[in-house]
Amino acid sequence: MLRYILLLIIAAAIQFSFAQDTWIRVNQLGYKSKAKKVAVWVSKKDQPVKTFVVFDAKSKKVVFEGNASRPFGAYGPFVQSYRLDFSAIEQKGEYIVEAGGVQSPIVRIGDGVYDGTADFALRYMRQQRTLFNPFLKDSCHTHDGFTLYAASIGLPDSTRIDVGGGWHDASDYLQYATTSANATYHLLAAYRDFPYAFTDYKQANGLSGANGIKDVLDEAKWGLDWLLKMHPEPHMMFNQIADDRDHASMRMPGEDPFYGRGYERPVYFIDGKPQQRGKFLNNTTGTSSTAAKFVGAFNLGAAIFREIDKSYSETLVSKAHTAFNYAHKKLGVTQTVSVKSPYIYAEENWVDDMELAYATMFKQTGEQQYLEKALSFAREEAVTPWMIRDTANHYQYYPFINLGHYELAKSLQGEQREEIIAYYKNGIAEVWNRAKQNAFFRGIPFIWCSNNLTVAFAMQCLWYQDLADDATYAELMQANIDWLFGTNPWGTSMVYGLPAWGDTPVDPHSAFTHLHHYPIDGGLVDGPVYTSIYNNLIGIQLHEEDEYEAFQSDLAVYHDDYGDYSTNEPTMDGTASLIYLLSSQESSHHVKDEYGAVVRGNSDKKHVSLVFTGHDFNDGKEVIERTLRKQQVKAGFFLTGDFLRNKENHDFIDKIKKIHYIGPHSDKHLLYAPWEKRDSTLISQEDFLKDINDNYVALAAHGIRKEEAAVFMPSYEWYNHDIVRWTNAERVQVVNYTPGLRTTADYTYPQMGARYISSDKIFEQLLQTEDEKGLNGHIILIHLGVDTRREDKLYNRLEDVVKMLKSKGYEFLRIDEVI
Structure with a gap:
C-alpha cells in the first residue's frame, strides 16, 4: 500500500510538469473481455517509458x-510514443492506465461494451431519410424529379419522374445511387450476419412502434425501395438526384x-458517357x-x-436480373456530376462491383x-488499390472494401x-507495412x-479472420476500431454521441446541429x-477556437x-458501414429498448433479475427482505431520495445493502416525460x-457510493x-423491466376499474409467459409498497414467484450483474 501511495505522489508531481505535453489515448467506448487492449502513450517531449500500471477505477487497487x-x-x-498492452485484464470493470506520470480516461472492459451501438448508429440513417423524415416527422423532397441525359430512351430533359425516397448523402441533400446501394448492402449484411445485435422498436416509416421486423431491416428496405425507383424499367437507371448547386446554403x-x-430536383440518367453541367465534365x-x-x-x-415477403423478394430478383443486364450495357465506371465545384465522387474502379454482382447472381x-466469371473479375482487382x-x-x-471477395470466398x-x-x-499486409x-x-x-476507409479496413481484417481462421491481424483490426473511438492523436471519438460520456463531435458540419441543435446521434464524421x-x-473557415x-x-488535421x-x-454510407462493424462487435449479452435502456439480460441464459422500486410506499419491505433471505436469492432495489x-426505512436499507444491489430511482420521483x-x-x-445527483447524495448517506450504484431505473419507469x-454521460446505465410482464401492475387497486389486475391474474400471466416464451434474461419488477386500497x-406472493422460477x-442475478 505504501508503495502505491508513493507511486501516486510521484505520478502527481510528474503529471503537474507534463500535463500539457503528455497523454494516454484509449478507446473511450471500451474493450471486450477477450479482445486486444492497447492504450497509446504520446508526448511532445522525448520522455522514456519503461513500465505502466492499470488500477481499478473504484478501489484504486493496482x-x-x-x-x-x-x-x-x-x-x-x-x-x-509507446503502446501499452493490458490485454491480460479480462475481468469486467472500469480501470485507469497510468504511465510516465499521466493517467488515461476511464477504461471500460466487458463483453457488452458495444451492445446497443449498432442500433444507436441507425438513428442517423433514419434522420437522413428523404420523402418522409421520421426524425422531423415531416416530408421533404416530395417533387423529385426532372430527368437529364435520358433523351436517348425517349425522355427529353425535364421529364417528370417519381424517384422520391432514400437517404440524403451527407449534410447536403444530394442523393447518390452508388453510395445508397453500398449502404443498403451493408445494412442487409449486418442483419444477415448479426441479427441479435438489432431490436424492433420502429415501424417501417421510422416512427416508434414495433412491426415485427428488426429496425435495421426496415432501414435496409427503405434503401431498397428507393433503388427500385431509380431503376424503374429494364432500360432505365438513374445515378443521382440533385447536384452541388444544393450547397448554396445550409x-x-x-x-x-x-x-x-x-x-423539383434534377435526376441524372446513366448513359455510360461523360456528363456535364456548367464547366465540369466527369470521367464516366x-x-x-x-x-x-x-x-x-x-x-x-x-x-x-x-421468408418475410415472398412477393417483394420476387420483385428484387427480377430487378437484379435487369440491373445485371444494365451493368453490361457498357462496361466501365459511372461517376457523379458536379456543376459549380470540382468535387465529385471520382470512382475509377468497377470490376469489384462486377465481382459482387456475379457472386450474388451465383447464390x-x-x-x-x-461463379466462374466472378472469379475472373476478382483476379482483375485482387487488392483494393488504395x-x-x-x-x-x-x-x-x-x-473502400471489396465486398465481392467475401461473398465469393464463401461459395x-x-x-x-x-x-x-x-x-x-x-x-x-500492405496496410500493416505502413x-x-x-x-x-x-x-x-x-x-x-x-474514417470510412478505417471502418472498411477493420471489416476486411474481420472477414479475413473469419474466412481463414487466422487471428494474425486481430490487434491491427482492434487498433482501427480503437482509432474511431479515441485512440488517435486528437483523443476524440469520430462518432457523434458515442459514447455519451466521451469526447465526441459536438459541432459537425450539419444543418441539423448548426441551425437547430438537433443531435445527429450515431453519425460517423x-x-x-x-x-x-x-x-x-475551397471554402473552409473555422468558426470557433480550435480545441485540438x-x-x-x-x-x-481534424477539427470539430x-x-x-x-x-x-x-456521411450516410460511412455510417451504414459502421453499423455493420459495430454489430459484429456486439454480444447477445443483453437487450436494450429504442431509447438505450437495458430491458433484458442474456436471452441465451436461464437467469432472471428481480428488481424492486420504492418511493412513498414501503409496506412490503419487510416481507420482501425476509423472503429473499429465506430463499437465498439476490435482487436489486431502486430507491428515491x-x-x-425516511428514517422508517433505515434498518431495512442496512439489511439489504449487504447482499443486494441498491441504486437511484430519482430523488423526488419526478415525471421526466409526458405520458401522452x-x-x-x-x-x-x-x-x-x-x-439524480441528490439521489446519489442520499445513497452516500447510507455508505453507497455512486461507483457502486451505476445502474439507474427512472421514476415511473418512464423516460x-x-x-x-444524460444518464449515460454520467457513466450510469438506465434499466427498465422487460416489456410484456404485468407484475408492474401490482400498484393498481379495484377503484381503478378495468386497469386493476389482481395478484392471482398477475401470477397467472407470469406463468403463461414462462410457459409460452420462457423468461430467460427477464427483469421482473415488483413495488416495495402499494396503495392501501389494494388488499x-x-x-405477499413473492415466495411463490421465487419457488416457481x-x-x-x-x-437469480443482481441487476448490476445483468449489465
Missing part, C-alpha cells in the same frame, strides 16, 4: 503491471428551389459500377426477404457460369477459396473520408485528412468545427442532473432519449 512497448518515436504532433431538408423548376466510361451495386443489393435483399441462381497507396482521390476506389472451395482469401491478406511504423498502428491514408489536402480545399490545436500537425466540411461532416431519507408525448422532455438537463443520453399485495431452473 490490478496489472506491464512493460511498455519499444519506443515508436515521432508521429504527428508528438515526438515520442438549411433543413425542406424543398430545394435551386434548379429552376420550382421544388460505362454503366457497370452503379448498376452492379444495384445487383448486389437486390440479390441480398431478395434472399433475406424470401441466387446456382448457375456455375456466374491499400497499396498512401493517397487517392475522393472516392476513387469505392467501395468456393479448395485452392480457389484460398486464392480469394489471400487477396484479403495481401491487402491487409501501420507497424507508428504507435497507433495507423496505415490508412488520410484522404477525404479517412469524415475524419482527419492530410494537412496538404486541407490547405488546398495542440494535436494538429504537418501530417494530418462546423466550418470544416472535410473532416467533420457525417425520499425513501432513503414521450419524445418531449419535462425537465432541463440541469434539473435532471441535480435530481426518453434525452434522459438516457391483495403481490409482494427455481422449479423451472432459473438463476
Whole structure:
C-alpha cells in the first residue's frame, strides 16, 4: 500500500510538469473481455517509458503491471510514443492506465461494451431519410424529379419522374445511387450476419412502434425501395438526384428551389458517357459500377426477404436480373456530376462491383457460369488499390472494401477459396507495412473520408479472420476500431454521441446541429485528412477556437468545427458501414429498448433479475427482505431520495445493502416525460442532473457510493432519449423491466376499474409467459409498497414467484450483474 501511495505522489508531481505535453489515448467506448487492449502513450517531449500500471477505477487497487512497448518515436504532433498492452485484464470493470506520470480516461472492459451501438448508429440513417423524415416527422423532397441525359430512351430533359425516397448523402441533400446501394448492402449484411445485435422498436416509416421486423431491416428496405425507383424499367437507371448547386446554403431538408423548376430536383440518367453541367465534365466510361451495386443489393435483399415477403423478394430478383443486364450495357465506371465545384465522387474502379454482382447472381441462381466469371473479375482487382497507396482521390476506389471477395470466398472451395482469401491478406499486409511504423498502428491514408476507409479496413481484417481462421491481424483490426473511438492523436471519438460520456463531435458540419441543435446521434464524421489536402480545399473557415490545436500537425488535421466540411461532416454510407462493424462487435449479452435502456439480460441464459422500486410506499419491505433471505436469492432495489431519507426505512436499507444491489430511482420521483408525448422532455438537463445527483447524495448517506450504484431505473419507469443520453454521460446505465410482464401492475387497486389486475391474474400471466416464451434474461419488477386500497399485495406472493422460477431452473442475478 505504501508503495502505491508513493507511486501516486510521484505520478502527481510528474503529471503537474507534463500535463500539457503528455497523454494516454484509449478507446473511450471500451474493450471486450477477450479482445486486444492497447492504450497509446504520446508526448511532445522525448520522455522514456519503461513500465505502466492499470488500477481499478473504484478501489484504486493496482490490478496489472506491464512493460511498455519499444519506443515508436515521432508521429504527428508528438515526438515520442509507446503502446501499452493490458490485454491480460479480462475481468469486467472500469480501470485507469497510468504511465510516465499521466493517467488515461476511464477504461471500460466487458463483453457488452458495444451492445446497443449498432442500433444507436441507425438513428442517423433514419434522420437522413428523404420523402418522409421520421426524425422531423415531416416530408421533404416530395417533387423529385426532372430527368437529364435520358433523351436517348425517349425522355427529353425535364421529364417528370417519381424517384422520391432514400437517404440524403451527407449534410447536403444530394442523393447518390452508388453510395445508397453500398449502404443498403451493408445494412442487409449486418442483419444477415448479426441479427441479435438489432431490436424492433420502429415501424417501417421510422416512427416508434414495433412491426415485427428488426429496425435495421426496415432501414435496409427503405434503401431498397428507393433503388427500385431509380431503376424503374429494364432500360432505365438513374445515378443521382440533385447536384452541388444544393450547397448554396445550409438549411433543413425542406424543398430545394435551386434548379429552376420550382421544388423539383434534377435526376441524372446513366448513359455510360461523360456528363456535364456548367464547366465540369466527369470521367464516366460505362454503366457497370452503379448498376452492379444495384445487383448486389437486390440479390441480398431478395434472399433475406424470401421468408418475410415472398412477393417483394420476387420483385428484387427480377430487378437484379435487369440491373445485371444494365451493368453490361457498357462496361466501365459511372461517376457523379458536379456543376459549380470540382468535387465529385471520382470512382475509377468497377470490376469489384462486377465481382459482387456475379457472386450474388451465383447464390441466387446456382448457375456455375456466374461463379466462374466472378472469379475472373476478382483476379482483375485482387487488392483494393488504395491499400497499396498512401493517397487517392475522393472516392476513387469505392467501395473502400471489396465486398465481392467475401461473398465469393464463401461459395468456393479448395485452392480457389484460398486464392480469394489471400487477396484479403495481401491487402491487409500492405496496410500493416505502413501501420507497424507508428504507435497507433495507423496505415490508412488520410484522404477525404479517412474514417470510412478505417471502418472498411477493420471489416476486411474481420472477414479475413473469419474466412481463414487466422487471428494474425486481430490487434491491427482492434487498433482501427480503437482509432474511431479515441485512440488517435486528437483523443476524440469520430462518432457523434458515442459514447455519451466521451469526447465526441459536438459541432459537425450539419444543418441539423448548426441551425437547430438537433443531435445527429450515431453519425460517423469524415475524419482527419492530410494537412496538404486541407490547405488546398475551397471554402473552409473555422468558426470557433480550435480545441485540438495542440494535436494538429504537418501530417494530418481534424477539427470539430462546423466550418470544416472535410473532416467533420457525417456521411450516410460511412455510417451504414459502421453499423455493420459495430454489430459484429456486439454480444447477445443483453437487450436494450429504442431509447438505450437495458430491458433484458442474456436471452441465451436461464437467469432472471428481480428488481424492486420504492418511493412513498414501503409496506412490503419487510416481507420482501425476509423472503429473499429465506430463499437465498439476490435482487436489486431502486430507491428515491425520499425513501432513503425516511428514517422508517433505515434498518431495512442496512439489511439489504449487504447482499443486494441498491441504486437511484430519482430523488423526488419526478415525471421526466409526458405520458401522452414521450419524445418531449419535462425537465432541463440541469434539473435532471441535480435530481439524480441528490439521489446519489442520499445513497452516500447510507455508505453507497455512486461507483457502486451505476445502474439507474427512472421514476415511473418512464423516460426518453434525452434522459438516457444524460444518464449515460454520467457513466450510469438506465434499466427498465422487460416489456410484456404485468407484475408492474401490482400498484393498481379495484377503484381503478378495468386497469386493476389482481395478484392471482398477475401470477397467472407470469406463468403463461414462462410457459409460452420462457423468461430467460427477464427483469421482473415488483413495488416495495402499494396503495392501501389494494388488499391483495403481490409482494405477499413473492415466495411463490421465487419457488416457481427455481422449479423451472432459473438463476437469480443482481441487476448490476445483468449489465
